[in-house]
Amino acid sequence: MSAKPVTRTTLKLLVTAVGMFVFAIFIMPPLYDVFCEITGIGGKTQGKYQAGQQVIDTERVVKVQFIATNNASMPWQFSPLEYEVRVNPGESTAVEFYAKNPTSRDMVAQAIPNISPTNAAEFFHKTECFCFNRQALKAGEEAKLGLVFIVDPDLPVGVNTITLSYTIFDVTERAAKELAQLD
Amino acid sequence: MAHGPAKGIGRWLFSTNHKDIGTMYLWFSFSMFLLGGFFAMVIRAELFQPGMQLIRPEFFNQMTTMHGLVMVFGAIMPSFVGLANWMIPLQIGAPDMALPRLNNLSFWILPFGFALLASTLFMEGGAPNFGWTFYAPLSTTYAPSTVNFFIFGVHIIGASSIMGSINIIATVLNMRAPGMTMMKLPLFVWTWLITAFLLVAVMPVLAGTVTMMLMDINFGTSFFDAAGGGDPVLFQHVFWFFGHPEVYIIILPAFGVVSAVIPTFSRKPLFGYSSMVYATSAIAFLSFIVWAHHMFTVGMPLAGELYFMYATMLIAVPTGVKVFNWITTMFRGSLTFETPMLYSIAFIILFTIGGFTGLMMAMAPVDIQYHDTYFIVSHFHYVMVAGAVFAMTAGIYYWLPKWTGKMYNETMGKAQFWLSFVGFNIAFFPQHFLGLAGMPRRYADYSLQFAEWNMVSSIGAFMYGAAQLFFLYNVIRTIVAGEPAPQEKTWEGAEGLEWTLSSPPPYHSFSTPPEVK
Numbered sequence: 001m002s003a004k005p006v007t008r009t010t011l012k013l014l015v016t017a018v019g020m021f022v023f024a025i026f027i028m029p030p031l032y033d034v035f036c037e038i039t040g041i042g043g044k045t046q047g048k049y050q051a052g053q054q055v056i057d058t059e060r061v062v063k064v065q066f067i068a069t070n071n072a073s074m075p076w077q078f079s080p081l082e083y084e085v086r087v088n089p090g091e092s093t094a095v096e097f098y099a100k101n102p103t104s105r106d107m108v109a110q111a112i113p114n115i116s117p118t119n120a121a122e123f124f125h126k127t128e129c130f131c132f133n134r135q136a137l138k139a140g141e142e143a144k145l146g147l148v149f150i151v152d153p154d155l156p157v158g159v160n161t162i163t164l165s166y167t168i169f170d171v172t173e174r175a176a177k178e179l180a181q182l183d
Numbered sequence: 184m185a186h187g188p189a190k191g192i193g194r195w196l197f198s199t200n201h202k203d204i205g206t207m208y209l210w211f212s213f214s215m216f217l218l219g220g221f222f223a224m225v226i227r228a229e230l231f232q233p234g235m236q237l238i239r240p241e242f243f244n245q246m247t248t249m250h251g252l253v254m255v256f257g258a259i260m261p262s263f264v265g266l267a268n269w270m271i272p273l274q275i276g277a278p279d280m281a282l283p284r285l286n287n288l289s290f291w292i293l294p295f296g297f298a299l300l301a302s303t304l305f306m307e308g309g310a311p312n313f314g315w316t317f318y319a320p321l322s323t324t325y326a327p328s329t330v331n332f333f334i335f336g337v338h339i340i341g342a343s344s345i346m347g348s349i350n351i352i353a354t355v356l357n358m359r360a361p362g363m364t365m366m367k368l369p370l371f372v373w374t375w376l377i378t379a380f381l382l383v384a385v386m387p388v389l390a391g392t393v394t395m396m397l398m399d400i401n402f403g404t405s406f407f408d409a410a411g412g413g414d415p416v417l418f419q420h421v422f423w424f425f426g427h428p429e430v431y432i433i434i435l436p437a438f439g440v441v442s443a444v445i446p447t448f449s450r451k452p453l454f455g456y457s458s459m460v461y462a463t464s465a466i467a468f469l470s471f472i473v474w475a476h477h478m479f480t481v482g483m484p485l486a487g488e489l490y491f492m493y494a495t496m497l498i499a500v501p502t503g504v505k506v507f508n509w510i511t512t513m514f515r516g517s518l519t520f521e522t523p524m525l526y527s528i529a530f531i532i533l534f535t536i537g538g539f540t541g542l543m544m545a546m547a548p549v550d551i552q553y554h555d556t557y558f559i560v561s562h563f564h565y566v567m568v569a570g571a572v573f574a575m576t577a578g579i580y581y582w583l584p585k586w587t588g589k590m591y592n593e594t595m596g597k598a599q600f601w602l603s604f605v606g607f608n609i610a611f612f613p614q615h616f617l618g619l620a621g622m623p624r625r626y627a628d629y630s631l632q633f634a635e636w637n638m639v640s641s642i643g644a645f646m647y648g649a650a651q652l653f654f655l656y657n658v659i660r661t662i663v664a665g666e667p668a669p670q671e672k673t674w675e676g677a678e679g680l681e682w683t684l685s686s687p688p689p690y691h692s693f694s695t696p697p698e699v700k
Contacts, residue, residue, distance in 0.1 A: 005357045006281045013349040017387045024391025024421060029406055032417050071410065072324075112409050118484045169410030174403065 045113050048132055049125035049150065056090035057153045064151065067165040068097060074170045075103055076137070081144070089153040092127065097166070099135065100142035106182050108136045108175035109168045111145075116163045123152035124162060134171060136178040188690055196291070199283035200690065201268045204290050206586070208265030209579075211293060213655070215257030216572075218301070220648055222250035227610075227644040233634050235627065243627035244312035245304065251315025255433070256340050257297050259567065262575050263436040264289075264347050267375045269586065271351060273681040273688065274369045276360025276697045281353035289346040296339030303329040314625060316426065319407035319418040323399045330400060334393045341386045348379035348386075355379075360680075362699030366460070369679050370453065373460050374439030377467045381428045381435075384471075388425040392418070416481055423474035431470040433567060434534075435463060437574035438505060441527045443679070444577050445509050448524035449516030450676035455508040462501035462508075469498045479550045488547040495545040499538065506535055521674075522596030526577035529604055530570060537565030540615065555625075558618025564611045576603075576654065583658065584673040588687040589665030595657050602650040609643025 036044050064087055066080035077100040087093045101107050111131040115121040126132075130145035137143060151162065172179065188194050188203065198204055225246050229237050238246070268286065272279055280286050303310040308327035311317065322330060355368070355376045368376075396418075398404040405411025407418045446453045453459065475481075476495045479488060509531055518524075540562040544550050553559060584590050613636040618624075622633045629637065668686040680699070684692055 006353050009353040009356055010282065010349055013352055013383050017345050017349070017383050019387075020384055021387035021391050021394075024388040024424075025395055028388075028391075028421055028424070029395075029413075029417060032414070032420060110410055112412075118482075167409070171410055174411070 045115055045121055045124060045126060048129070049127050051092065051125070051127050051150060054090040054092070054150060055153060056088050058088050060089055060153075061086050062089060062151050062155065062159070063161040064093075064149075065161060065163045066095065066097075067163060069165065069167045071167050071169045074109070074168055076101055076107070076109060076168060077142075078109075078166075078168050087151055089151045089155055092148060092150050094128075094146060094148045097130065097145045097147065098142065099137065099145055099168075101137035101139060104139045105172075106136065106138045106179055107170060107172045108134050108178045110134050110171045110175075111166045111168045114165045114167070116165070117159060119156055120159050120162045123155040123159075124164070125150045125152060131166065134175050134178045135168075136175070136182050138182055197287065199279070199287055201272050201279045201283070201286065202586075202688070202690065204280075204286050205265045205267075205269030207290050208261050208268060208293075211290070212258050212260075212262035212265060215253050215261070215297065217651065217655070219250050219253035219258050220651055222246045222253065223644065224648050226250060227641040229627065230629070230637050231641040232638065233629055233631055238627075240627040241309065241312065244314075244625070245310040247625050248311045248314055248317075249301075249304070252300065252311070253297070254567075255315060255429075256337075257293075259433050259571055259575070260344065261293060263375075263378075263433075263571075264344075266371075266436065266440070266575070266578055266582075267347075267351055270582065270681060271354060271372055271375060272358075273684065273692065274372050274679055275355065275358065275363050276680050276693050276699060277354060277358040278691060278693050280350050281358055282350045285346050286350055289343045289350065292339050292343050296336045296343065299332050299339065300336035303332050306332070316422060317396075318422070319396060319399065319415050323396055323407055326400065331397070334397050337393045338390060341390045344382050345386045348382035351375055351379040352383070360693070360696040360699050366457065367699065369439075370442035370456070370459055370463075371436070371439035374435045374442070374463055377463050378432050378435045381432050381467055381470065385425045385428040385432075388421065389429075392421050392425065395421070416478075419478050419481060420475070423477045424471075426477065427474040428467075428470045430563075430566075431466060433571050435467070437530070437571040438463065440574045440578040440581075441509060441530050444523045444527040444581050445512050446678070447581075447674050447676040448519055448521060448527075449513045450518075451512055451516040452678070453508070454511040455504075458504055459508055462504040465501040466498060469494065469501070473498065476545060476547075476550070479547045480554045492545055492547045496542065499542055499545075502538060506531060506538075517676075521580075521593060522591070522600055523577040523581035525597065525600045525604075526573045526580065529600070530573045530577065533565055533569030533573065533607075537562055537570060540565065553618060555623055556618035557614040557622045557624055560624050561611050561614035561618060564614070568611070569607055573603075579658070581674070582681075583661060584668035585681060585684075585686050585688070587662050587665065588668050588685075589661050590668045590673070591657055591661040591665060595653075595660070599650055599653045599657055602653060603647060606643050606646030606648075606650050610640050610647050611643070613640050613643075 037046065063084060065084045068078045068080055070076060070078055077098070079098050081096045081098055085093060085095060113131050115124050126147060126149045128146055128148040130147060135145060188200070195203065195207060225238065226243065229243055268280065306329050308329045311330065311333045313322040313326060355372055395406040399406050399408060405413040407413050407415050409415065442453055442459060473491055473495045475483065475487060475491045540558065544553050544559065544562060580591060580596055617633055617636050620633065622629055670685060672682045673686060680697060683697065
């Protein structure tokens with residue numbers, strides 16, 4: 001049955017409307033993440049880095065500074081043990097963060113990193129990071145959380161200081177698995 | 184089927200007639216305009232002096248939010264849909280809209296949706312208080328319990344817009360009278376056709392945005408929550424991907440009205456018809472690729488800020504084409520200055536001023552200074568009030584004689600125009616100074632150095648508000664006791680199929696298509 005022109009126009013527009021709705025919910029968020037990953041824009045870092053043979057650039061020194069922030073009403077104590085290290089690009093460096101759960105209940109935290117300047121984000125590689133997993137601490141427990149990183153020798157010229165900022169969030173409510181592992 | 188309209192309330196509840204539905208949209212939008220205007224009066228009354236005198240800050244935030252939502256979604260957009268319903272079939276020589284029953288549904292869900300939204304004012308937790316742009320996480324993690332009503336209200340209102348736009352496109356593409364080719368369409372029809380495509384494309388994105396909000400709030404997802412791997416900045420991208428085309432959706436039909444009124448009172452055809460069509464299309468296309476100029480302070484890298492800055496500046500070009508074409512239409516025309524013409528000329532001047540401040544804000548480095556100040560508030564009120572609302576008012580004075588068969592009182596119309604014009608400028612011009620001096624927007628209170636201009640602005644706002652009640656009086660007086668409109672064309676210089684019909688036109692018009700040369 002050949003539909004009337006009005007019906008055909010209406011159907012095409014309806015499909016477009018539904019398509020844009022699907023686009024907004026299921027395509028735009030992943031597109032946003034992929035765009036951030038590819039360009040490094042926004043300072044998001046990648047996942048765990050497999051270190052290959054690293055050539056260390058002994059001529060160049062890069063300052064890496066650390067910031068620790070608590071989100072909203074997250075009550076943990078959270079701070080870097082060293083606020084700044086100087087590294088050579090290509091060299092693997094380990095630093096630690098201090099975390100303490102001062103409350104009377106077991107809690108789970110998620111640390112979210114961010115790098116500044118944003119054009120340094122894709123050149124900052126973490127081989128070990130406490131931000132890859134959620135951190136569970138019992139009531140009153142404290143811990144040292146480790147980070148091992150390498151600054152890529154291809155870091156753009158002119159970037160002499162990189163700031164890595166961690167924000168910890170309280171994810172106790174959605175972290176049943178990690179909470180169970182505490183007991 | 185040659186009977187007149189049905190009797191009683193059924194005529195309105197079950198109407199499939201584009202004239203009746205247009206009338207309902209217009210009255211509904213006018214009542215929303217008065218409601219949103221009342222919220223504005225509360226805002227300006229509180230801001231009349233520094234310190235908190237009348238309301239608490241929490242309620243102030245509800246007023247600013249509801250003022251924005253009601254004006255954008257309840258007053259401006261439905262009013263132009265009402266104009267579209269009345270005028271498009273008349274101007275293309277069609278008997279009605281393509282989908283008359285869908286038309287009825289599109290209208291009737293609006294009072295329902297807005298009742299839902301307005302009812303939150305009386306609920307525990309209060310109305311939405313996170314700004315009409317409802318950024319996450321303020322609108323998700325920190326929202327009042329009534330936020331779900333806000334979301335459902337937006338879904339309903341959005342659905343109405345989408346259905347209305349489908350109707351408009353289907354009508355214009357398929358139901359033109361023989362001989363009415365696309366490039367003979369009146370500009371009002373062209374601008375609405377293009378607007379309808381924009382609406383079909385971006386209203387669903389707004390629906391997607393509020394749905395993602397709904398899921399974050401109620402179903403444990405993390406679209407906009409960094410703790411779960413999401414990003415609040417994603418909200419801003421998705422929202423403004425809708426939001427920027429939205430402001431062009433608001434203004435394009437206004438351009439169409441001005442393109443009808445100026446030639447009539449210049450007694451000269453519109454200058455540059457095809458360039459007007461192409462300029463409108465260019466504006467619509469460009470509106471999709473500039474959204475992040477609302478986000479210059481969000482931490483975008485340089486490349487992003489540069490791109491969005493240049494793309495935004497580009498929109499000034501086709502807009503300038505339109506402004507020059509309107510002025511050229513008037514040049515060496517035989518001008519008279521009836522009320523619709525006064526509003527249209529004021530539109531050209533004041534919209535251009537708003538456009539200039541828009542160009543200033545497009546410069547990313549200085550926008551860092553303007554962002555979230557009263558400079559922005561002044562800009563968008565110039566383009567939306569002195570722009571869209573003035574154009575709408577011009578359209579109403581222009582076509583009221585056609586719809587009702589009665590003439591409005593010209594002296595009263597002119598007086599109402601001047602009160603509006605003066606009140607508007609006193610209200611909003613000083614807000615440029617406030618913004619440049621550093622007064623932030625959406626603030627219930629302010630530092631003492633902003634006191635003088637705030638008082639001036641509030642006085643202007645009260646004057647403008649009074650002028651709208653004057654407008655209501657003018658419209659009702661015309662309908663009830665106006666002089667009969669001329670049965671020959673109301674306006675000597677008017678062109679278009681609508682002027683070949685009687686005033687008021689028959690309930691069913693163009694049942695046989697007219698001849699279009």
